[in-house]
Amino acid sequence: MLGVTADNHLTDEDRKFLAGYDPHAFPPAAVTVDLVILTVRAGELCVLQIRRGEPPQRGRWALPGGFVGPDETLDEAAARELAEETGIRAGAHLEQLATFGDPGRDPRMRVVSVAYLALVPDLPTPVAGTDASEARYLPVAKLGGTEQSLAFDHDRILAEGIERARAKLEYTGLAATFLDEPFTIADLRRVYETVWGVPLHAANFRRKVLSTPGFVEPTGEKLATGRGWAELYRRGATAHLHPAIPRPAAT
Amino acid sequence: MLGVTADNHLTDEDRKFLAGYDPHAFPPAAVTVDLVILTVRAGELCVLQIRRGEPPQRGRWALPGGFVGPDETLDEAAARELAEETGIRAGAHLEQLATFGDPGRDPRMRVVSVAYLALVPDLPTPVAGTDASEARYLPVAKLGGTEQSLAFDHDRILAEGIERARAKLEYTGLAATFLDEPFTIADLRRVYETVWGVPLHAANFRRKVLSTPGFVEPTGEKLATGRGWAELYRRGATAHLHPAIPRPAAT
DNA sequence: GCAATAGTGTCTCTCAGACATTATGGT
DNA sequence: ACCATAATGTCTGAGAGACACTATTGC
Numbered sequence: 001m002l003g004v005t006a007d008n009h010l011t012d013e014d015r016k017f018l019a020g021y022d023p024h025a026f027p028p029a030a031v032t033v034d035l036v037i038l039t040v041r042a043g044e045l046c047v048l049q050i051r052r053g054e055p056p057q058r059g060r061w062a063l064p065g066g067f068v069g070p071d072e073t074l075d076e077a078a079a080r081e082l083a084e085e086t087g088i089r090a091g092a093h094l095e096q097l098a099t100f101g102d103p104g105r106d107p108r109m110r111v112v113s114v115a116y117l118a119l120v121p122d123l124p125t126p127v128a129g130t131d132a133s134e135a136r137y138l139p140v141a142k143l144g145g146t147e148q149s150l151a152f153d154h155d156r157i158l159a160e161g162i163e164r165a166r167a168k169l170e171y172t173g174l175a176a177t178f179l180d181e182p183f184t185i186a187d188l189r190r191v192y193e194t195v196w197g198v199p200l201h202a203a204n205f206r207r208k209v210l211s212t213p214g215f216v217e218p219t220g221e222k223l224a225t226g227r228g229w230a231e232l233y234r235r236g237a238t239a240h241l242h243p244a245i246p247r248p249a250a251t
Numbered sequence: 252m253l254g255v256t257a258d259n260h261l262t263d264e265d266r267k268f269l270a271g272y273d274p275h276a277f278p279p280a281a282v283t284v285d286l287v288i289l290t291v292r293a294g295e296l297c298v299l300q301i302r303r304g305e306p307p308q309r310g311r312w313a314l315p316g317g318f319v320g321p322d323e324t325l326d327e328a329a330a331r332e333l334a335e336e337t338g339i340r341a342g343a344h345l346e347q348l349a350t351f352g353d354p355g356r357d358p359r360m361r362v363v364s365v366a367y368l369a370l371v372p373d374l375p376t377p378v379a380g381t382d383a384s385e386a387r388y389l390p391v392a393k394l395g396g397t398e399q400s401l402a403f404d405h406d407r408i409l410a411e412g413i414e415r416a417r418a419k420l421e422y423t424g425l426a427a428t429f430l431d432e433p434f435t436i437a438d439l440r441r442v443y444e445t446v447w448g449v450p451l452h453a454a455n456f457r458r459k460v461l462s463t464p465g466f467v468e469p470t471g472e473k474l475a476t477g478r479g480w481a482e483l484y485r486r487g488a489t490a491h492l493h494p495a496i497p498r499p500a501a502t
Numbered sequence: 503g504c505a506a507t508a509g510t511g512t513c514t515c516t517c518a519g520a521c522a523t524t525a526t527g528g529t
Numbered sequence: 530a531c532c533a534t535a536a537t538g539t540c541t542g543a544g545a546g547a548c549a550c551t552a553t554t555g556c
Contacts, residue, residue, distance in 0.1 A: 010307065010358055011306075011307075011308070011309075013306050013309060014306050014307040014308065014309075014358060016306075017306035017307060018306075018307065018358055018359060021359055021360075026281040026318050026360075027281075027282075027318065027319070027320065027321040028279035028280070028281065029279070029280055029281070029282045029319075029363075030277040030278075030279065030280070031278075031280045031282075031352065031361075031363050055262075055264050055265050055267075055268035055269075056261065056262075056265040056268060056269065057262070057265065058262075058264060058265075067277050067278065068278070068280075068352070069278065070278040070354065070361065071354050072354070073352065073353045073354065074350065074351075074352045074353075074363075096349055096350065098347055099325065099347065099350040099365050100325075101282065101319070101324065101325045101365070102324045102325075103321065103322050103323070103324065107261055107265060107269055108269065108272055109272075109277075110282075110321065112280075112282050112325075112363060112365075114350050114352070114363075184535085185535085185536090186534080186535075201518095201519065201520075201521095202534085202535080202536095203519095203520090203521085203535090203536080203537080203538095204518065204519060204520080206535085206536070206537095207517095207518095207537090208517090208518080211517090224526095224527080224528095225527095225533095225534070225535080227526075227527055227528055227529085227532070227533045227534055227535090228525075228526040228527055228528085228533075228534050228535055228536090229525095229526065229527075229534090229535075230534080230535060230536090231535085231536085243516095243517080243518095246517095246518065246519090435508085436508085436509090437507080437508075452545095452546065452547075453507085453508080453509090454508095454509075454510080454511095454547090454548085455545070455546060455547080457508085457509070457510095458510090458544095458545090459544090459545080462544090475553095475554080476506095476507070476508080476554090477506075477507075477554085477555075478505075478506045478507055478508090478553075478554055478555055478556085479506075479507050479508055479509090479552075479553045479554050479555090480507090480508070480552095480553065480554075481507080481508055481509090482508085482509085494543095494544080494545095497544095497545065497546095
């Protein structure tokens with residue numbers, strides 16, 4: 001096991017050094033977090049977008065995000081932004097995605113943006129944040145046209161977020177974070193089909209999910225669906241699936 | 252296909268806004284890149300470390316890294332640091348790992364570090380960079396003791412880098428980037444055994460590698476080894492392996 | 503010959519994919 | 530009765546793991 005705690009004890013030399021240290025000696029940058037917030041609603045994978053209420057690029061759609069506070073960790077800033085935009089404070093999945101810092105990606109100054117990926121259950125309605133005049137969930141299938149392109153380099157961030165989400169469904173139990181509990185195996189299968197954009201074999205999917213230990217936990221309850229009924233499940237404890245859920249090649 | 256190019260065209264409103272914009276309005280931070288440079292030498296997975304030549308934490312071992320220049324992309328800064336520390340300008344694998352920005356991780360000021368992972372072939376001898384007084388390749392098996400703990404939060408960065416490298420060998424052809432060309436199947440197997448720390452079944456490994464299209468390309472040459480001979484191969488063109496190389500559970 | 507490593511052949515077990523069948527309950 | 534969906538059972542092919550065996554060359 002590797003040590004994972006930083007030992008930041010200061011030596012006497014460090015103290016002397018810091019007393020005479022000028023923080024303006026290095027090229028300054030602003031640090032932001034931008035969020036790719038994905039959900040499944042009405043059979044479509046959707047991403048939360050905010051219409052910018054202030055320059056630059058006012059009126060244009062963008063990913064939600066904001067500056068990192070002086071005393072916040074990056075994870076805390078991302079969790080705060082997620083709560084501000086969606087009202088979600090717990091239960092969602094939130095992970096760091098990648099960092100984007102090309103010079104000129106923001107015309108104001110050097111801005112380094114740490115992108116996060118959030119997977120959330122279907123929400124009642126978007127809550128506009130302080131900076132935002134409007135919010136929407138856009139199906140990712142509608143992306144691609146120049147009409148829909150986002151501000152700054154957010155198209156690229158979004159593309160990486162979607163690809164990360166698709167990959168993570170293969171080897172983690174994160175698909176269940178898109179669902180409210182309890183859910184049926186068919187609900188879970190529809191999440192996979194929606195995110196991957198391919199139909200899955202219902203019988204094989206069921207066998208695979210139930211034979212993977214810790215993926216889902218049976219509640220013992222049954223739900224009357226349209227025709228017939230279905231058993232209900234909760235999220236399992238296992239984060240890493242062994243073996244993985246095979247992802248068919250995209251059509 | 253999603254658009255991946257940022258459209259940063261400025262509106263007239265943007266220009267007016269920027270003319271009156273004060274870059275000091277947001278909490279400033281310094282942005283650095285830190286590199287986890289891994290190689291395989293003498294049957295051990297090793298990481299390049301630099302002994303800090305200046306405060307803070309002078310004399311302590313750390314990962315190589317440095318500040319991102321005002322006109323550099325993050326990738327360019329990482330490639331520059333890699334070249335400065337190792338002399339390598341091409342051929343190595345370099346990818347963004349994760350970003351670390353806890354307040355207080357560097358006593359000087361708010362420093363956000365974008366960590367990169369580099370996989371390089373065995374090198375003649377470490378070249379000390381400008382800021383460094385000393386450099387070494389430390390086998391990662393020797394990590395873990397407090398004696399070996401690195402400056403700042405570099406232990407944590409290193410742990411993530413090692414885990415990323417181990418995972419990537421499963422589903423990419425990156426193992427070959429640890430080797431000079433041409434190499435034998437046994438050389439490649441020893442890379443896997445070294446990085447994963449487990450013995451692999453030689454016959455099955457060979458069958459797996461050769462049946463995976465695009466993993467390695469035969470040269471047709473044969474090399475006289477100590478006893479017997481072995482066929483020689485080059486890196487294949489395929490980045491993503493299908494199916495993956497199964498990774499046995501750690502002992 | 504013996505030792506050590508490279509390479510080939512084959513068997514078995516697991517599991518994904520495909521298909522068939524039954525059960526359920528609303529229309 | 531009919532239909533859509535849930536759930537169960539069975540067959541097959543691909544592939545991983547294990548083992549036996551041959552080939553080559555230095556000692």
